[in-house]
Amino acid sequence: MIDFQQLLQFVTVAETGSLSAAAEQLHLSQPALSRSMQRLEAELGLTLFVRRRNRIALGELGLYAAESARELLREAQRYVEDLRDYAERLSTIRICASSPSPLWRLSAQIHERFPNSIIAKEQQETELLLPGLREGRFRLILTHVPVEEKGILCGKYLEERLLLEMPTSHPLAGKSALEEQDLNGLTVLAYRHMGIWRDRLSWLEGLHRIEQEDLDVLEDLALSTGLPLLTSSLFSSPTAGRAGRVSLPIPSREAVLTFYLCARDCDRELYEKFC
Amino acid sequence: MIDFQQLLQFVTVAETGSLSAAAEQLHLSQPALSRSMQRLEAELGLTLFVRRRNRIALGELGLYAAESARELLREAQRYVEDLRDYAERLSTIRICASSPSPLWRLSAQIHERFPNSIIAKEQQETELLLPGLREGRFRLILTHVPVEEKGILCGKYLEERLLLEMPTSHPLAGKSALEEQDLNGLTVLAYRHMGIWRDRLSWLEGLHRIEQEDLDVLEDLALSTGLPLLTSSLFSSPTAGRAGRVSLPIPSREAVLTFYLCARDCDRELYEKFC
DNA sequence: ATGCCTTACGTTATACGTAATTATT
DNA sequence: AATAATTACGTATAACGTAAGGCAT
Numbered sequence: 001m002i003d004f005q006q007l008l009q010f011v012t013v014a015e016t017g018s019l020s021a022a023a024e025q026l027h028l029s030q031p032a033l034s035r036s037m038q039r040l041e042a043e044l045g046l047t048l049f050v051r052r053r054n055r056i057a058l059g060e061l062g063l064y065a066a067e068s069a070r071e072l073l074r075e076a077q078r079y080v081e082d083l084r085d086y087a088e089r090l091s092t093i094r095i096c097a098s099s100p101s102p103l104w105r106l107s108a109q110i111h112e113r114f115p116n117s118i119i120a121k122e123q124q125e126t127e128l129l130l131p132g133l134r135e136g137r138f139r140l141i142l143t144h145v146p147v148e149e150k151g152i153l154c155g156k157y158l159e160e161r162l163l164l165e166m167p168t169s170h171p172l173a174g175k176s177a178l179e180e181q182d183l184n185g186l187t188v189l190a191y192r193h194m195g196i197w198r199d200r201l202s203w204l205e206g207l208h209r210i211e212q213e214d215l216d217v218l219e220d221l222a223l224s225t226g227l228p229l230l231t232s233s234l235f236s237s238p239t240a241g242r243a244g245r246v247s248l249p250i251p252s253r254e255a256v257l258t259f260y261l262c263a264r265d266c267d268r269e270l271y272e273k274f275c
Numbered sequence: 276m277i278d279f280q281q282l283l284q285f286v287t288v289a290e291t292g293s294l295s296a297a298a299e300q301l302h303l304s305q306p307a308l309s310r311s312m313q314r315l316e317a318e319l320g321l322t323l324f325v326r327r328r329n330r331i332a333l334g335e336l337g338l339y340a341a342e343s344a345r346e347l348l349r350e351a352q353r354y355v356e357d358l359r360d361y362a363e364r365l366s367t368i369r370i371c372a373s374s375p376s377p378l379w380r381l382s383a384q385i386h387e388r389f390p391n392s393i394i395a396k397e398q399q400e401t402e403l404l405l406p407g408l409r410e411g412r413f414r415l416i417l418t419h420v421p422v423e424e425k426g427i428l429c430g431k432y433l434e435e436r437l438l439l440e441m442p443t444s445h446p447l448a449g450k451s452a453l454e455e456q457d458l459n460g461l462t463v464l465a466y467r468h469m470g471i472w473r474d475r476l477s478w479l480e481g482l483h484r485i486e487q488e489d490l491d492v493l494e495d496l497a498l499s500t501g502l503p504l505l506t507s508s509l510f511s512s513p514t515a516g517r518a519g520r521v522s523l524p525i526p527s528r529e530a531v532l533t534f535y536l537c538a539r540d541c542d543r544e545l546y547e548k549f550c
Numbered sequence: 551a552t553g554c555c556t557t558a559c560g561t562t563a564t565a566c567g568t569a570a571t572t573a574t575t
Numbered sequence: 576a577a578t579a580a581t582t583a584c585g586t587a588t589a590a591c592g593t594a595a596g597g598c599a600t
Contacts, residue, residue, distance in 0.1 A: 001283060002351050005276050020554060029592050034556060036590085044355065046362050054554055054599035061362050072354050076277050079347050080319065087321050087336050295579060304567050309581060311565085329574040329579050553600080562591075571582070 004076060006040050007069045009033060010048070014066035019056055092118040093270070096133075097142035098126045099195040101160060101234035102259045106142060106274065113273055123195055130262070139267055140274075142259045144196060154262045155275040158234070162197065162255035163247040164188065166228040178248045183207045189222055190230040191215070197232070200254045279351060281315050282344045284308060285323070289341035294331055367393040368545070371408075372417035373401045374470040376435060376509035377534045381417060381549065388548055398470055405537070414542055415549075417534045419471060429537045430550040433509070437472065437530035438522040439463065441503040453523045458482045464497055465505040466490070472507070475529045 013022040013033070023033040041048055048062035058066060093110055097103040100123055107119050124132070129141040133152065147154040166173050172182055184206035192211040194201075201207065209230065212218040222229045231247070249255065263271035288297040288308070298308040316323055323337035333341060368385055372378040375398055382396050399407070404416040408427065422429040441448050447457055459481035467486040469476075476482065484505065487493040497504045506522070524530065538546035 001280050002355060004279055008276060018554075030554080031556075031558095031593085032591055038556090039590095044358065046358060051555080052599080053556095053597075056555065061358070061365055064361050065358055068354055068357065072351060075350060076347060079343055080277060082343065083319065083321060083336070083340055086339050090336055293579075305579080306568085306581075306583095307566055313581090314565095326580080327574085328572075328581090331580070551600100553598105555596105555598090557594105557596075559594085560592095562589105564587105564589085566585105566587075568585090569583085571580100573578100573580085575576105575578080 002043075003040075004073070006036055007073060009036055010040060011066050011069050011073065013037060013056075014058055014062070014069075017057070088118070091116075092120050093140065094120040094122065094138045095140045095142075096122040096124050096129055096138045097195070097259070098124060098129065098144070099142070099160065099197060099257070099259070100191075100193055101232055101236075102142045102158060104236075105158065105234055106140065106261070109274055110140075123193065126196060133262055133264060136264070139263065139270060141262050143262055144257045144259055146260045147262050151265050152262055153265060153268060153271045153275075154260050155271075157259045157261040157275060160257050160259065161233040162201075162250040162252075163231050163233060164228045164250055165222075165231050165245055165247045167226050168244050168246055170226065170228060172228070172248070173246050175248065178251050180251055183250070186228065188228045188230045189218060189225070191218060191235070194230075196257070200257070203254060204252070277318075278315075279348070281311055282348060284311055285315060286341050286344050286348065288312060288331075289333055289337070289344075292332070363393070366391070367395055368415065369395040369397065369413050370415045370417075371397040371399050371404055371413045372470070372534070373399060373404065373419070374417070374435065374472060374532070374534070375466075375468055376507055376511075377417045377433060379511075380433065380509055381415065381536070384549055385415075398468065401471060408537060408539060411539070414538065414545060416537050418537055419532045419534055421535045422537050426540050427537055428540060428543060428546045428550075429535050430546075432534045432536040432550060435532050435534065436508040437476075437525040437527075438506050438508060439503045439525060440497075440506050440520055440522045442501050443519050443521055445501060445503060447503070447523070448521050450523065453526050455526055458525070461503065463503045463505045464493060464500070466493060466510070471532070475532070478529065479527070 009022065009026060009028075012026055013019060016022045016025060019033050019037070020030050023030040026033065028036075037049065046061060046065075048059060048065050050057045050059045050062075093114070095103065095106055095110070097106070103121055103123060107121050110117070110119050122138070126143070129138070129143055130147060130149075130152075132138045133141045142157060143154075146156075164172075164178065172178065175182070183204060185208075186206070187208040187210065190209040190211050192213045201209075210221075210227070212221060218229070221227070261271065261275045284297065284301060284303075287301055288294060291297045291300060294308050294312070295305050298305040301308065303311075312324065321336060321340075323334060323340055325332045325334045325337075368389070370378065370381055370385070372381070378396055378398060382394050385392070385394050397413070401418070404413070404418055405422060405424075405427075407413045408416045417432060418429075421431075439447070439453065447453065450457070458479060460483075461481070462483045462485065465484040465486050467488045476484075485496075485502070487496060493504070496502070536546065536550045
């Protein structure tokens, strides 16, 4: 059986052009390398080198052998790299949803159950979820419509409801429930990456949103301006639970969504842990 | 660096499904194999097996690893085979000519000089010689016209002359030299694979040839029938040199050919040994 | 004289086998 | 009980380094 170490030594000799130089590069004594190359030739039953008293050089066969040995070594290296990649993919649970809050909730739950696994969260357009799941790019996805497809598991995960959070000093804060006309002409703060909610709020033309990317800045604005903050029953906004603030549900059928957890059949074990 | 032996052990375990079975197949003790697989995992830093107290099985990663290890092993095996093929090609001197006798003569000379090299003789149409040499399929060729081409060495090799050999009892045997009209209507025996000579004799319409493939049969026929035998100055026919037989040259310009030895520039060393 | 390869020799490290241990069927 | 894997321990082989030798530039 061929020996990889030996092959590596051989290409090093081929590249340096001498035993002594190669030996130094390999952190090996020259005599050891000399014997190793003699063994290689003996095991192959072929002459790779042209030996003169004081000089060693590759013969025509040796040149060819070194060339292809390089390729073989590259493939061996790629074998290990591929293996590592595959292992990482196996230990990474890739999840995707069109809304941030359920995604975070799921991520937290997975981490609770599998503290050693790597979780890759991704937020994508609704249309990209199912194809991604089918092709194995995602292990779990969260959709807002149930999926009925062979090979795909799907079940109700949780419900998300849009809320308006504001200081108690706000004119609307006193109401027991918001009405639709309260929102008309109202200006609110909102998180920029609302995912699916962005589309669902488009019909509320009278509601003006000031969007913010940074959650810290959003917090500052909410506290300093006193403007209502658009949030949700799952969204752990930076001002959530603060004293002196109240949350009121948005009065609309569009403000409630049910999310469904989907996985491939082969991931039934994982799926059943969360559904 | 990856170890091939270890990889082979791994695929054997994968194929047999147990350490003990694989150990037996590998002529190794079970504990040795167990440790070897532990080393493999440790060196990769990956878990390939699902270990239960009494049973070992491949994990998902292990299945993948075994699959690609098989491929890698195949490629390693092919590497050695390719090398052997290449070595054989290097040590084989492939020669070609359009006439058998000079080919045999050259072959004998090469064998004298390089007793260890393998000589592959081939007889081909004249038109195929030069292309074969250019493309490296032949190391040496013999042509009957000198080649003047860049990259090709060419020099006079030897002369071949057609003879008619017959028993001293034959009517023509007494003549000091044959004349053209002697051949008209004459029936002679000939070796079938004359190569180039076959074409060159076509103008001698009056000469009838009885061709024979087998040299032993040709000998029998020549001796029993007493018919003249068409031979050449190089052709060591089975009846050559026998007592009671004489050889007379065929009286024609067409019955003499000069052969030229050709080789590629890269084979100058070989070429100069014979030219 | 210096550089480079080979041979010789003693040593170490690595992988092996035997035996013992544990757990599963 | 029998089978199968792991752990423990002593051993043997194979590769290493140091030292010595020979032959070139």
